Amino acid sequence: MRDFIVIGHKASTSSDFSLNDLPGSAGRMDILCRCINSAFFLSHDIRTDVQVHLLLLGQPEPGKIIRFNGENIKHLNPDERSSGALIKKALEKNVSDVETQSTPGVWIRKGNLKTLLDGFKNESRTLAYLREGGEDIREIAGSLNDAVFILGDHLGVTDEEEEIILNTNAKLISVSPHSIHADHCILILNNELDRALEK
Numbered sequence: 001m002r003d004f005i006v007i008g009h010k011a012s013t014s015s016d017f018s019l020n021d022l023p024g025s026a027g028r029m030d031i032l033c034r035c036i037n038s039a040f041f042l043s044h045d046i047r048t049d050v051q052v053h054l055l056l057l058g059q060p061e062p063g064k065i066i067r068f069n070g071e072n073i074k075h076l077n078p079d080e081r082s083s084g085a086l087i088k089k090a091l092e093k094n095v096s097d098v099e100t101q102s103t104p105g106v107w108i109r110k111g112n113l114k115t116l117l118d119g120f121k122n123e124s125r126t127l128a129y130l131r132e133g134g135e136d137i138r139e140i141a142g143s144l145n146d147a148v149f150i151l152g153d154h155l156g157v158t159d160e161e162e163e164i165i166l167n168t169n170a171k172l173i174s175v176s177p178h179s180i181h182a183d184h185c186i187l188i189l190n191n192e193l194d195r196a197l198e199k
Contacts, residue, residue: 003051003148006035009155011056015091027058033083034183065111073105120148127170134172141196151182
């Protein structure tokens, strides 16, 4: 299983936003929706070996995690509005520390970056943090197919978040010599991991 964690610093933690204004009223939820699409969609198919964990840190209740699982997902179409609708539906649920399923393949719970990463560490999963200057994905893709990839949104990652990530001994990896959008990073990661599997 490939897992992608995307940190949404401004992403709304209430369902009270318009699907017609994902960048504004939803706190740049459009970025997270594009990440979902990049993670799951093939031409006329969906990747069943992928999970996406959206860490929503916006108002009014920062600290919600929405998990999308490709094996069970339903009602997901390749457009931002479709992903946004599934996020909105998840946010309508009463949230606790225990996951609640909102729609097939989508769950929500309370949590923060540390609890999310600690869960993967307990499973002995390899953590990989995307950052400029990290190891070239093309050199190490063969060892990362079941890794957990950590990405920031348009604001990147805060100093405090980076300290939490680095304390997990996450590998530092890079997919480009340039700073690129999170959804583009996910596309490149999927491609390089696919190519490594074919070797």
